[in-house]
Amino acid sequence: xxxSQPLLVANNLGRRLGERWLWRGVSFDLVAGECLGLxxxxxxxxxxxxxxxxxxxxxxxxEVRFAGKTPAEWTMPTYRTQVMYMxxxxxxxxxxxxxxxxxxxxxxxxxxxxFDPDKIKSWLQQLGRSPDFLHLQAARLSGGEAQILAxxxxxxxxxxxxxxxxxxxxxxxxxxxxxxxxxxxxLQQPDHACVFTSHDTAQIHRVADRQLNLGDFx
Amino acid sequence: xxxxxxxxxxxxxxxxxxxxxVNVGLSMALKLGLARSLVIxxxxxxxxxxxxxxVLEWLFTQDNPWVIVAISLVMxxxxxxxxxxxxxxxxxxxxWNSLLSVLASSALVTGFAMAGIxxxxxxxxxxxxxxxxxxxxxNTLNGISLGLDRFMEGLASQQDQVEMLxxxxxxxxxxxHHQVRDAIRVGMIPTxxxxxxxxxxxxxxxxxGQILAGANPIDAVRYQIVIMFxxxxxxxxxxxxxxxxxxxxxxxxxxxxxxxxLYQARR
Numbered sequence: 001x002x003x004s005q006p007l008l009v010a011n012n013l014g015r016r017l018g019e020r021w022l023w024r025g026v027s028f029d030l031v032a033g034e035c036l037g038l039x040x041x042x043x044x045x046x047x048x049x050x051x052x053x054x055x056x057x058x059x060x061x062x063e064v065r066f067a068g069k070t071p072a073e074w075t076m077p078t079y080r081t082q083v084m085y086m087x088x089x090x091x092x093x094x095x096x097x098x099x100x101x102x103x104x105x106x107x108x109x110x111x112x113x114x115f116d117p118d119k120i121k122s123w124l125q126q127l128g129r130s131p132d133f134l135h136l137q138a139a140r141l142s143g144g145e146a147q148i149l150a151x152x153x154x155x156x157x158x159x160x161x162x163x164x165x166x167x168x169x170x171x172x173x174x175x176x177x178x179x180x181x182x183x184x185x186x187l188q189q190p191d192h193a194c195v196f197t198s199h200d201t202a203q204i205h206r207v208a209d210r211q212l213n214l215g216d217f218x
Numbered sequence: 219x220x221x222x223x224x225x226x227x228x229x230x231x232x233x234x235x236x237x238x239x240v241n242v243g244l245s246m247a248l249k250l251g252l253a254r255s256l257v258i259x260x261x262x263x264x265x266x267x268x269x270x271x272x273v274l275e276w277l278f279t280q281d282n283p284w285v286i287v288a289i290s291l292v293m294x295x296x297x298x299x300x301x302x303x304x305x306x307x308x309x310x311x312x313x314w315n316s317l318l319s320v321l322a323s324s325a326l327v328t329g330f331a332m333a334g335i336x337x338x339x340x341x342x343x344x345x346x347x348x349x350x351x352x353x354x355x356x357n358t359l360n361g362i363s364l365g366l367d368r369f370m371e372g373l374a375s376q377q378d379q380v381e382m383l384x385x386x387x388x389x390x391x392x393x394x395h396h397q398v399r400d401a402i403r404v405g406m407i408p409t410x411x412x413x414x415x416x417x418x419x420x421x422x423x424x425x426x427g428q429i430l431a432g433a434n435p436i437d438a439v440r441y442q443i444v445i446m447f448x449x450x451x452x453x454x455x456x457x458x459x460x461x462x463x464x465x466x467x468x469x470x471x472x473x474x475x476x477x478x479x480l481y482q483a484r485r
Contacts, residue, residue, distance in 0.1 A: 055472060056381055076473040081387035091378035109387040153386070 006031050007067060007193045008053070008083060008161050014061030015048050022048065023217040024061060030161065030193045035183075037208025038197045044214045046197045047088070050163045053195070054085040066161065077109040084159035088166040090150030092138035097149050100138045104153060113157070120152055126185075127178045143170030151179065155186065162186075162194040169199070180207055222432030235260075274348065283342040290351055294321050297355040301460075304363040307370045309467050309479045316362060319459030324354050327452040335444060353424065353445055354452040357409060361453035362460045365405025369461050370480060372397040373468060380475050390469035398461055405457035409450050416446065 006029035014024030022045040030036055040046050051057050053064055055071055063070060064083075071079040092100050102115045121131050127148060141149060147170055154162065164183075168176040184207070186192060198204050204211065226234075238260050245252040280286060298317035302308070328351045332338050338346045373380060376397065383393040416422060417439075424445060428438035470476055 054385060056384065056474060058470070058472070058474060058476075071472075077387040077389050080385055080473075085385045087378075087382075087385075089378070091382040093379060104386050107383070107386065107388050107392055109389075157386070 005068060007191060008195075009065040010053065010062070011064070012062035013049070013052055013059070013064070015045055015052060015057075016060050021218060023214050026062070026212075026214070026217050028212055030195065032191045032193055033187060034193045034210075035187060035208050036193075036195045037204040037211040038195055038214065039201075039204060039211050040214035042199070044218070046214060047165055049214060050085050050087075050165050050195065050197070053163055054080050054083055056085070077107075081109055081157055082159055083161040083163065084154045084157075085163040086150050086154055086165060086167060088169055089143070090146050090153075092141065092146060092149060095138060096134065097136050097138055097141070097152075098134040100149060101134075101153055101156060104157060110157060116156065120156060123152055123155065123182065126182050128175065144172070144175060147171060148175075148179075151182075160191055160193070162192075164194055164196045166197055166199065168203070176203070183207070223430055277344050277348060280344060281340075283340070286342045286344050286347060289344075290347065291321075293348075293351060293355055294324055297324075297359040301359045301362040301366070305367045305370065306483055307367075307374070307480045308483050309370075309464070309481070311467060312366075312464070315463035315467070316366070316460055319362060319456045319463065320355065320358055323358060323452045323455035323459060324351060326455065327448050328354055331444060331448050349424070350445065350448065354448050357449040358452045358456040360408055361405040361457045364408070365401045365457040366460050366464060368404040369397055369401035369464050370468075372400055373475065374477060374480065377475065377477060384473055384475065388473075390465075390471075390473045390475075393473070393475070394465055394469055398465060401461045402454075402457050405461075406450075406454060409453050413446055413450065416442075422446075 008030040010026060010028050012024075013026040015022045016024075026049065028036065038046050038049065048057070052059060055064070055076065066074065066079060066083050074082065093103060095103075098115075098117075101120060104110065105114050117134075120134070124131060124133055129148065133145075133148075136145070138146075138149060147167060151167065162183075167183075168179050171179060180203075183194065187194060196204070196207055198207075238256065241256050242253050244250070245256060277286070277289060295317060298320040299313060301320065302312050302316045305312075328347065329341075331350060332343075332347060333341050336346060341347075373394075380393045380397070384390070412420065422442050422445075425438045425442040428441060429435055468476055468479055
Protein backbone atom coordinates (compact mmCIF):
# COMPACT_ATOMS: atom_id res chain seq x y z
CA UNK A 1 0.00 0.00 0.00
CA UNK A 2 1.46 3.35 -1.04
CA UNK A 3 1.61 6.19 1.46
CA SER A 4 -0.82 8.23 -0.64
CA GLN A 5 -3.61 5.65 -0.61
CA PRO A 6 -6.22 6.42 2.05
CA LEU A 7 -6.80 3.77 4.72
CA LEU A 8 -10.54 4.20 4.95
CA VAL A 9 -12.81 5.68 2.31
CA ALA A 10 -16.46 6.53 2.88
CA ASN A 11 -18.26 7.24 -0.35
CA ASN A 12 -21.69 8.91 -0.46
CA LEU A 13 -23.08 7.21 2.66
CA GLY A 14 -26.70 7.81 3.59
CA ARG A 15 -28.93 6.77 6.47
CA ARG A 16 -32.69 6.93 6.46
CA LEU A 17 -35.04 6.76 9.44
CA GLY A 18 -38.43 5.95 8.00
CA GLU A 19 -38.95 8.46 5.18
CA ARG A 20 -36.49 11.03 6.49
CA TRP A 21 -32.77 11.06 5.62
CA LEU A 22 -30.81 11.51 8.81
CA TRP A 23 -27.75 12.27 6.72
CA ARG A 24 -26.82 11.54 3.13
CA GLY A 25 -23.93 12.14 0.76
CA VAL A 26 -21.37 11.65 3.54
CA SER A 27 -17.94 11.12 1.99
CA PHE A 28 -14.46 11.30 3.46
CA ASP A 29 -10.98 9.84 3.12
CA LEU A 30 -8.97 8.89 6.17
CA VAL A 31 -5.21 8.70 5.63
CA ALA A 32 -2.62 7.01 7.82
CA GLY A 33 -1.79 8.89 11.01
CA GLU A 34 -4.92 10.98 10.84
CA CYS A 35 -7.62 11.48 13.47
CA LEU A 36 -10.95 12.70 12.13
CA GLY A 37 -13.25 14.42 14.61
CA LEU A 38 -16.90 13.68 13.95
CA UNK A 39 -19.13 16.45 15.26
CA UNK A 40 -22.87 16.98 15.13
CA UNK A 41 -25.72 18.04 17.38
CA UNK A 42 -26.87 15.15 19.56
CA UNK A 43 -29.38 12.92 17.83
CA UNK A 44 -27.86 13.70 14.44
CA UNK A 45 -26.65 10.13 14.05
CA UNK A 46 -22.93 10.07 14.88
CA UNK A 47 -23.28 6.60 16.39
CA UNK A 48 -25.30 5.41 13.40
CA UNK A 49 -22.54 6.63 11.06
CA UNK A 50 -19.97 4.64 13.02
CA UNK A 51 -22.22 1.56 12.96
CA UNK A 52 -22.56 2.04 9.21
CA UNK A 53 -18.79 2.22 8.75
CA UNK A 54 -18.46 -1.30 10.19
CA UNK A 55 -21.74 -2.44 8.62
CA UNK A 56 -23.46 -3.39 11.84
CA UNK A 57 -26.54 -2.06 10.08
CA UNK A 58 -27.31 -2.58 6.41
CA UNK A 59 -25.98 0.19 4.16
CA UNK A 60 -28.88 2.15 2.68
CA UNK A 61 -26.69 4.23 0.39
CA UNK A 62 -23.03 4.42 -0.56
CA GLU A 63 -20.07 2.20 0.25
CA VAL A 64 -16.98 1.97 2.43
CA ARG A 65 -13.54 0.69 1.52
CA PHE A 66 -10.60 -0.23 3.69
CA ALA A 67 -7.17 -0.22 2.01
CA GLY A 68 -8.86 -0.14 -1.39
CA LYS A 69 -11.12 -3.16 -0.82
CA THR A 70 -14.79 -3.41 0.13
CA PRO A 71 -15.81 -5.29 3.31
CA ALA A 72 -17.14 -8.11 1.14
CA GLU A 73 -13.73 -8.45 -0.51
CA TRP A 74 -12.07 -8.64 2.93
CA THR A 75 -14.91 -10.85 4.30
CA MET A 76 -16.88 -9.10 6.99
CA PRO A 77 -15.21 -10.54 10.14
CA THR A 78 -11.73 -9.69 8.80
CA TYR A 79 -12.84 -6.19 7.83
CA ARG A 80 -14.16 -5.59 11.34
CA THR A 81 -10.84 -6.65 12.90
CA GLN A 82 -9.15 -4.00 10.75
CA VAL A 83 -11.74 -1.24 11.15
CA MET A 84 -12.88 -1.55 14.74
CA TYR A 85 -15.87 0.20 16.27
CA MET A 86 -15.92 0.94 20.00
CA UNK A 87 -19.35 1.97 21.25
CA UNK A 88 -19.87 4.55 23.97
CA UNK A 89 -21.34 2.02 26.38
CA UNK A 90 -19.26 -1.09 25.86
CA UNK A 91 -20.63 -4.51 26.70
CA UNK A 92 -18.72 -7.21 28.54
CA UNK A 93 -19.17 -10.93 28.97
CA UNK A 94 -19.34 -12.74 32.32
CA UNK A 95 -16.03 -13.29 34.08
CA UNK A 96 -12.99 -11.18 34.89
CA UNK A 97 -11.42 -8.47 32.75
CA UNK A 98 -8.66 -10.87 31.77
CA UNK A 99 -11.15 -13.58 30.77
CA UNK A 100 -12.91 -11.01 28.62
CA UNK A 101 -9.64 -10.15 26.92
CA UNK A 102 -8.74 -13.82 26.41
CA UNK A 103 -12.13 -14.75 24.99
CA UNK A 104 -11.50 -12.53 21.96
CA UNK A 105 -8.81 -14.91 20.73
CA UNK A 106 -11.28 -17.80 20.65
CA UNK A 107 -12.82 -16.21 17.55
CA UNK A 108 -11.83 -18.07 14.40
CA UNK A 109 -10.66 -14.89 12.68
CA UNK A 110 -7.63 -14.61 15.03
CA UNK A 111 -6.31 -18.09 14.18
CA UNK A 112 -3.19 -18.83 16.21
CA UNK A 113 -2.85 -15.39 17.86
CA UNK A 114 -3.09 -15.41 21.61
CA PHE A 115 -3.52 -13.17 24.64
CA ASP A 116 -0.39 -11.16 25.50
CA PRO A 117 -0.45 -10.17 29.21
CA ASP A 118 2.75 -8.09 28.97
CA LYS A 119 1.35 -5.85 26.26
CA ILE A 120 -1.84 -5.33 28.30
CA LYS A 121 0.11 -4.59 31.49
CA SER A 122 2.22 -1.95 29.77
CA TRP A 123 -0.94 -0.25 28.46
CA LEU A 124 -2.49 -0.45 31.94
CA GLN A 125 0.60 1.26 33.32
CA GLN A 126 0.27 4.07 30.77
CA LEU A 127 -3.37 4.42 31.83
CA GLY A 128 -2.37 4.63 35.50
CA ARG A 129 -4.02 1.35 36.48
CA SER A 130 -2.51 -1.52 38.42
CA PRO A 131 -2.35 -5.02 36.93
CA ASP A 132 -5.04 -5.97 39.50
CA PHE A 133 -7.50 -4.43 37.05
CA LEU A 134 -7.28 -7.71 35.11
CA HIS A 135 -8.86 -9.62 37.99
CA LEU A 136 -11.92 -7.42 38.47
CA GLN A 137 -15.32 -8.86 37.56
CA ALA A 138 -16.28 -7.29 34.24
CA ALA A 139 -19.96 -7.09 35.16
CA ARG A 140 -19.16 -4.86 38.15
CA LEU A 141 -16.95 -2.32 36.35
CA SER A 142 -17.91 1.35 36.43
CA GLY A 143 -18.73 3.08 33.14
CA GLY A 144 -15.21 4.45 32.85
CA GLU A 145 -13.56 1.12 33.70
CA ALA A 146 -15.72 -0.60 31.10
CA GLN A 147 -14.45 1.90 28.51
CA ILE A 148 -10.88 1.01 29.47
CA LEU A 149 -11.67 -2.69 29.13
CA ALA A 150 -13.15 -2.04 25.68
CA UNK A 151 -10.08 -0.04 24.63
CA UNK A 152 -7.69 -2.79 25.73
CA UNK A 153 -9.90 -5.47 24.15
CA UNK A 154 -9.77 -3.67 20.82
CA UNK A 155 -6.14 -2.52 20.83
CA UNK A 156 -4.78 -5.98 21.69
CA UNK A 157 -5.83 -7.38 18.29
CA UNK A 158 -4.06 -4.53 16.49
CA UNK A 159 -6.75 -2.92 14.34
CA UNK A 160 -5.70 -0.32 11.78
CA UNK A 161 -8.61 2.08 12.08
CA UNK A 162 -10.39 2.81 15.36
CA UNK A 163 -13.91 4.26 15.41
CA UNK A 164 -14.15 5.74 18.89
CA UNK A 165 -17.60 6.81 20.02
CA UNK A 166 -17.15 9.11 23.05
CA UNK A 167 -14.30 6.93 24.38
CA UNK A 168 -13.69 9.07 27.45
CA UNK A 169 -17.26 10.11 28.24
CA UNK A 170 -17.26 8.25 31.58
CA UNK A 171 -13.66 8.99 32.58
CA UNK A 172 -12.34 11.71 34.89
CA UNK A 173 -9.89 14.41 33.77
CA UNK A 174 -6.68 12.56 34.59
CA UNK A 175 -7.83 9.29 33.02
CA UNK A 176 -8.99 11.18 29.92
CA UNK A 177 -5.54 12.74 29.49
CA UNK A 178 -3.93 9.32 29.80
CA UNK A 179 -6.28 7.73 27.23
CA UNK A 180 -5.60 10.59 24.83
CA UNK A 181 -1.86 10.06 25.34
CA UNK A 182 -2.15 6.33 24.68
CA UNK A 183 -4.19 6.95 21.52
CA UNK A 184 -1.83 9.59 20.11
CA UNK A 185 1.07 7.20 20.69
CA UNK A 186 -0.91 4.44 18.96
CA LEU A 187 -1.62 6.75 16.00
CA GLN A 188 2.08 7.30 15.37
CA GLN A 189 2.54 3.67 14.40
CA PRO A 190 2.46 3.12 10.62
CA ASP A 191 -0.91 2.76 8.90
CA HIS A 192 -3.06 3.63 11.88
CA ALA A 193 -5.91 6.15 11.90
CA CYS A 194 -9.03 6.92 13.88
CA VAL A 195 -12.43 8.58 13.84
CA PHE A 196 -13.37 10.22 17.12
CA THR A 197 -16.55 11.68 18.54
CA SER A 198 -16.90 13.71 21.71
CA HIS A 199 -19.45 16.04 23.21
CA ASP A 200 -16.45 18.04 24.50
CA THR A 201 -15.46 20.59 21.81
CA ALA A 202 -12.13 21.29 23.49
CA GLN A 203 -11.27 17.60 23.33
CA ILE A 204 -12.13 17.41 19.63
CA HIS A 205 -9.78 20.35 19.00
CA ARG A 206 -7.09 18.61 21.02
CA VAL A 207 -7.18 15.17 19.39
CA ALA A 208 -8.59 15.66 15.88
CA ASP A 209 -6.57 16.82 12.88
CA ARG A 210 -9.74 17.93 11.11
CA GLN A 211 -13.49 17.78 11.65
CA LEU A 212 -16.48 16.48 9.79
CA ASN A 213 -19.80 18.02 10.72
CA LEU A 214 -22.63 15.55 10.15
CA GLY A 215 -25.12 18.41 10.48
CA ASP A 216 -23.99 19.56 7.00
CA PHE A 217 -25.30 16.41 5.34
CA UNK A 218 -29.03 16.34 5.97
CA UNK B 219 -63.27 -57.23 20.27
CA UNK B 220 -63.68 -58.34 23.85
CA UNK B 221 -63.52 -55.52 26.39
CA UNK B 222 -61.44 -56.01 29.50
CA UNK B 223 -62.60 -52.73 31.02
CA UNK B 224 -65.87 -51.27 32.38
CA UNK B 225 -67.63 -49.08 29.86
CA UNK B 226 -68.81 -45.72 31.23
CA UNK B 227 -72.40 -44.96 30.23
CA UNK B 228 -73.74 -41.45 29.59
CA UNK B 229 -75.66 -41.67 32.89
CA UNK B 230 -72.42 -42.35 34.73
CA UNK B 231 -70.81 -39.47 32.83
CA UNK B 232 -73.53 -37.15 34.13
CA UNK B 233 -72.82 -38.39 37.63
CA UNK B 234 -69.14 -37.50 37.24
CA UNK B 235 -70.15 -33.97 36.29
CA UNK B 236 -71.18 -33.55 39.93
CA UNK B 237 -67.44 -33.30 40.68
CA UNK B 238 -67.24 -30.02 38.82
CA UNK B 239 -69.90 -28.68 41.19
CA VAL B 240 -67.19 -28.78 43.87
CA ASN B 241 -65.36 -26.12 41.88
CA VAL B 242 -68.44 -24.06 41.19
CA GLY B 243 -69.46 -24.23 44.86
CA LEU B 244 -66.00 -23.15 46.05
CA SER B 245 -65.91 -20.32 43.57
CA MET B 246 -69.31 -19.02 44.64
CA ALA B 247 -68.61 -19.36 48.36
CA LEU B 248 -65.25 -17.56 48.15
CA LYS B 249 -66.42 -15.13 45.42
CA LEU B 250 -63.51 -16.18 43.18
CA GLY B 251 -65.41 -15.10 40.09
CA LEU B 252 -64.40 -18.30 38.36
CA ALA B 253 -67.87 -19.85 38.02
CA ARG B 254 -68.47 -18.52 34.53
CA SER B 255 -65.13 -19.59 33.06
CA LEU B 256 -65.41 -22.92 34.85
CA VAL B 257 -68.73 -23.65 33.22
CA ILE B 258 -67.47 -22.59 29.80
CA UNK B 259 -64.27 -24.62 30.18
CA UNK B 260 -66.28 -27.65 31.30
CA UNK B 261 -68.64 -27.41 28.35
CA UNK B 262 -65.79 -26.92 25.89
CA UNK B 263 -63.86 -29.86 27.27
CA UNK B 264 -66.88 -32.17 27.10
CA UNK B 265 -67.94 -31.12 23.61
CA UNK B 266 -64.41 -31.18 22.17
CA UNK B 267 -63.67 -34.62 23.58
CA UNK B 268 -67.01 -36.12 22.51
CA UNK B 269 -66.39 -34.76 19.01
CA UNK B 270 -62.87 -36.11 18.82
CA UNK B 271 -64.22 -39.42 20.07
CA UNK B 272 -66.57 -39.55 17.11
CA VAL B 273 -63.79 -38.47 14.72
CA LEU B 274 -61.40 -41.10 16.05
CA GLU B 275 -64.07 -43.80 15.89
CA TRP B 276 -64.55 -42.94 12.22
CA LEU B 277 -60.81 -42.57 11.60
CA PHE B 278 -59.96 -46.00 12.99
CA THR B 279 -62.23 -47.63 10.42
CA GLN B 280 -60.35 -45.96 7.54
CA ASP B 281 -57.78 -47.93 5.65
CA ASN B 282 -56.92 -45.36 3.01
CA PRO B 283 -53.42 -44.11 3.87
CA TRP B 284 -54.07 -40.72 2.23
CA VAL B 285 -56.95 -39.93 4.57
CA ILE B 286 -54.75 -40.71 7.55
CA VAL B 287 -51.80 -38.73 6.17
CA ALA B 288 -54.13 -35.79 5.53
CA ILE B 289 -55.42 -35.90 9.13
CA SER B 290 -51.81 -36.10 10.38
CA LEU B 291 -50.92 -33.03 8.33
CA VAL B 292 -53.83 -31.09 9.80
CA MET B 293 -52.71 -32.02 13.32
CA UNK B 294 -49.13 -31.02 12.51
CA UNK B 295 -50.20 -27.68 11.06
CA UNK B 296 -52.29 -26.84 14.09
CA UNK B 297 -49.31 -27.67 16.32
CA UNK B 298 -46.97 -25.51 14.22
CA UNK B 299 -49.31 -22.52 14.35
CA UNK B 300 -50.06 -22.93 18.06
CA UNK B 301 -46.32 -22.94 18.87
CA UNK B 302 -45.93 -19.50 17.28
CA UNK B 303 -49.10 -18.10 18.82
CA UNK B 304 -47.57 -18.38 22.27
CA UNK B 305 -44.47 -16.26 21.46
CA UNK B 306 -44.20 -12.59 22.37
CA UNK B 307 -42.30 -11.51 19.28
CA UNK B 308 -42.53 -12.46 15.61
CA UNK B 309 -40.63 -12.14 12.38
CA UNK B 310 -41.79 -12.54 8.81
CA UNK B 311 -41.97 -16.23 7.94
CA UNK B 312 -42.08 -17.43 11.54
CA UNK B 313 -45.19 -19.57 10.88
CA TRP B 314 -43.54 -21.36 7.99
CA ASN B 315 -40.40 -21.89 10.07
CA SER B 316 -42.39 -23.44 12.89
CA LEU B 317 -44.53 -25.51 10.55
CA LEU B 318 -41.55 -26.95 8.71
CA SER B 319 -39.69 -27.74 11.94
CA VAL B 320 -42.68 -29.49 13.49
CA LEU B 321 -43.41 -31.37 10.28
CA ALA B 322 -39.86 -32.59 9.71
CA SER B 323 -39.17 -33.57 13.32
CA SER B 324 -42.48 -35.32 14.00
CA ALA B 325 -42.53 -37.11 10.64
CA LEU B 326 -39.02 -38.41 11.20
CA VAL B 327 -39.56 -39.54 14.77
CA THR B 328 -43.05 -40.97 14.35
CA GLY B 329 -42.11 -42.64 11.07
CA PHE B 330 -39.11 -44.30 12.68
CA ALA B 331 -41.19 -45.47 15.65
CA MET B 332 -44.06 -46.81 13.51
CA ALA B 333 -42.00 -48.59 10.87
CA GLY B 334 -38.77 -49.32 12.73
CA ILE B 335 -39.51 -49.81 16.42
CA UNK B 336 -43.12 -50.91 16.90
CA UNK B 337 -43.30 -52.24 13.33
CA UNK B 338 -47.00 -51.61 12.87
CA UNK B 339 -48.69 -53.31 9.91
CA UNK B 340 -49.69 -51.40 7.82
CA UNK B 341 -47.36 -48.51 8.67
CA UNK B 342 -50.24 -46.01 8.75
CA UNK B 343 -52.54 -47.96 11.12
CA UNK B 344 -54.41 -45.00 12.69
CA UNK B 345 -54.91 -46.77 16.03
CA UNK B 346 -51.14 -46.36 16.57
CA UNK B 347 -50.18 -43.46 14.32
CA UNK B 348 -52.68 -40.87 15.55
CA UNK B 349 -52.11 -41.18 19.33
CA UNK B 350 -48.32 -41.44 18.95
CA UNK B 351 -48.18 -38.44 16.62
CA UNK B 352 -50.48 -36.49 18.92
CA UNK B 353 -48.23 -37.01 21.90
CA UNK B 354 -45.07 -36.09 19.97
CA UNK B 355 -46.75 -32.97 18.57
CA UNK B 356 -48.06 -31.79 21.93
CA ASN B 357 -44.59 -31.87 23.44
CA THR B 358 -42.71 -30.57 20.41
CA LEU B 359 -45.07 -27.60 20.26
CA ASN B 360 -44.28 -26.78 23.85
CA GLY B 361 -40.53 -27.00 23.32
CA ILE B 362 -40.63 -24.96 20.14
CA SER B 363 -42.58 -22.09 21.63
CA LEU B 364 -40.28 -21.97 24.68
CA GLY B 365 -37.10 -22.17 22.61
CA LEU B 366 -38.22 -19.68 20.00
CA ASP B 367 -39.38 -17.19 22.61
CA ARG B 368 -36.11 -17.50 24.50
CA PHE B 369 -34.02 -17.04 21.36
CA MET B 370 -35.77 -13.83 20.27
CA GLU B 371 -35.91 -12.50 23.82
CA GLY B 372 -32.25 -13.36 24.39
CA LEU B 373 -31.08 -11.56 21.26
CA ALA B 374 -33.13 -8.48 22.07
CA SER B 375 -31.91 -8.23 25.66
CA GLN B 376 -28.29 -9.22 24.88
CA GLN B 377 -27.98 -7.11 21.74
CA ASP B 378 -24.94 -5.27 23.16
CA GLN B 379 -23.00 -8.46 23.83
CA VAL B 380 -23.88 -9.99 20.48
CA GLU B 381 -22.85 -6.85 18.59
CA MET B 382 -19.71 -6.51 20.69
CA LEU B 383 -18.64 -9.92 19.43
CA UNK B 384 -19.50 -8.95 15.87
CA UNK B 385 -17.42 -5.77 16.07
CA UNK B 386 -14.47 -7.83 17.32
CA UNK B 387 -14.65 -9.97 14.19
CA UNK B 388 -16.96 -12.78 15.27
CA UNK B 389 -18.89 -14.56 12.53
CA UNK B 390 -22.64 -14.47 12.96
CA UNK B 391 -22.54 -18.03 14.24
CA UNK B 392 -19.88 -17.20 16.84
CA UNK B 393 -21.90 -14.17 17.93
CA UNK B 394 -25.17 -16.12 18.15
CA HIS B 395 -23.80 -19.35 19.57
CA HIS B 396 -24.52 -18.59 23.21
CA GLN B 397 -28.12 -17.59 22.46
CA VAL B 398 -28.71 -20.62 20.24
CA ARG B 399 -27.45 -22.96 22.95
CA ASP B 400 -29.53 -21.25 25.59
CA ALA B 401 -32.71 -21.44 23.51
CA ILE B 402 -32.32 -25.15 22.78
CA ARG B 403 -31.60 -25.84 26.44
CA VAL B 404 -34.75 -23.98 27.53
CA GLY B 405 -36.83 -25.81 24.92
CA MET B 406 -35.62 -29.18 26.21
CA ILE B 407 -36.07 -28.51 29.94
CA PRO B 408 -39.75 -29.64 30.26
CA THR B 409 -38.99 -32.95 28.55
CA UNK B 410 -35.92 -33.62 30.67
CA UNK B 411 -37.74 -32.65 33.86
CA UNK B 412 -40.70 -34.88 33.13
CA UNK B 413 -38.40 -37.85 32.38
CA UNK B 414 -36.62 -37.23 35.70
CA UNK B 415 -39.72 -37.71 37.85
CA UNK B 416 -41.68 -40.05 35.62
CA UNK B 417 -43.04 -42.99 37.61
CA UNK B 418 -42.03 -41.34 40.90
CA UNK B 419 -44.16 -38.22 40.93
CA UNK B 420 -46.25 -38.62 37.82
CA UNK B 421 -47.90 -41.64 36.27
CA UNK B 422 -48.06 -40.75 32.63
CA UNK B 423 -51.56 -40.50 31.15
CA UNK B 424 -50.98 -42.86 28.29
CA UNK B 425 -49.64 -45.59 30.53
CA UNK B 426 -52.49 -45.13 33.00
CA GLY B 427 -54.93 -45.38 30.11
CA GLN B 428 -53.45 -48.62 28.85
CA ILE B 429 -53.54 -50.11 32.33
CA LEU B 430 -57.20 -49.12 32.76
CA ALA B 431 -57.89 -50.71 29.39
CA GLY B 432 -56.55 -53.95 30.79
CA ALA B 433 -53.00 -53.95 29.49
CA ASN B 434 -50.28 -55.66 31.47
CA PRO B 435 -48.48 -52.86 33.42
CA ILE B 436 -45.07 -54.00 32.17
CA ASP B 437 -46.31 -53.79 28.58
CA ALA B 438 -47.76 -50.34 29.25
CA VAL B 439 -44.45 -49.19 30.74
CA ARG B 440 -42.59 -50.34 27.65
CA TYR B 441 -44.91 -48.27 25.47
CA GLN B 442 -44.38 -45.30 27.73
CA ILE B 443 -40.61 -45.59 27.47
CA VAL B 444 -40.77 -45.67 23.69
CA ILE B 445 -43.06 -42.63 23.74
CA MET B 446 -40.70 -40.69 25.98
CA PHE B 447 -37.78 -41.38 23.65
CA UNK B 448 -39.93 -40.24 20.74
CA UNK B 449 -40.89 -37.07 22.57
CA UNK B 450 -37.29 -36.31 23.55
CA UNK B 451 -36.01 -36.79 20.01
CA UNK B 452 -38.93 -34.96 18.40
CA UNK B 453 -38.60 -31.99 20.73
CA UNK B 454 -34.83 -31.76 20.29
CA UNK B 455 -35.09 -31.85 16.49
CA UNK B 456 -38.03 -29.45 16.40
CA UNK B 457 -36.42 -26.90 18.71
CA UNK B 458 -33.10 -27.11 16.91
CA UNK B 459 -34.82 -26.65 13.55
CA UNK B 460 -36.91 -23.68 14.57
CA UNK B 461 -34.02 -21.90 16.32
CA UNK B 462 -31.79 -22.46 13.30
CA UNK B 463 -34.43 -20.98 11.00
CA UNK B 464 -34.81 -17.99 13.33
CA UNK B 465 -31.03 -17.58 13.42
CA UNK B 466 -30.87 -17.32 9.62
CA UNK B 467 -33.73 -14.84 9.71
CA UNK B 468 -32.23 -12.60 12.41
CA UNK B 469 -28.60 -12.66 11.30
CA UNK B 470 -27.82 -11.55 7.76
CA UNK B 471 -25.15 -13.12 5.56
CA UNK B 472 -23.22 -9.88 6.17
CA UNK B 473 -22.89 -10.84 9.84
CA UNK B 474 -25.39 -8.26 11.05
CA UNK B 475 -27.89 -8.74 13.86
CA UNK B 476 -31.20 -7.74 12.28
CA UNK B 477 -33.44 -7.01 15.26
CA UNK B 478 -35.42 -4.76 12.92
CA UNK B 479 -36.89 -8.01 11.56
CA LEU B 480 -38.60 -8.57 14.91
CA TYR B 481 -41.99 -7.14 15.79
CA GLN B 482 -44.31 -7.50 18.78
CA ALA B 483 -47.15 -9.95 18.47
CA ARG B 484 -50.55 -8.26 18.45
CA ARG B 485 -52.63 -9.43 21.36
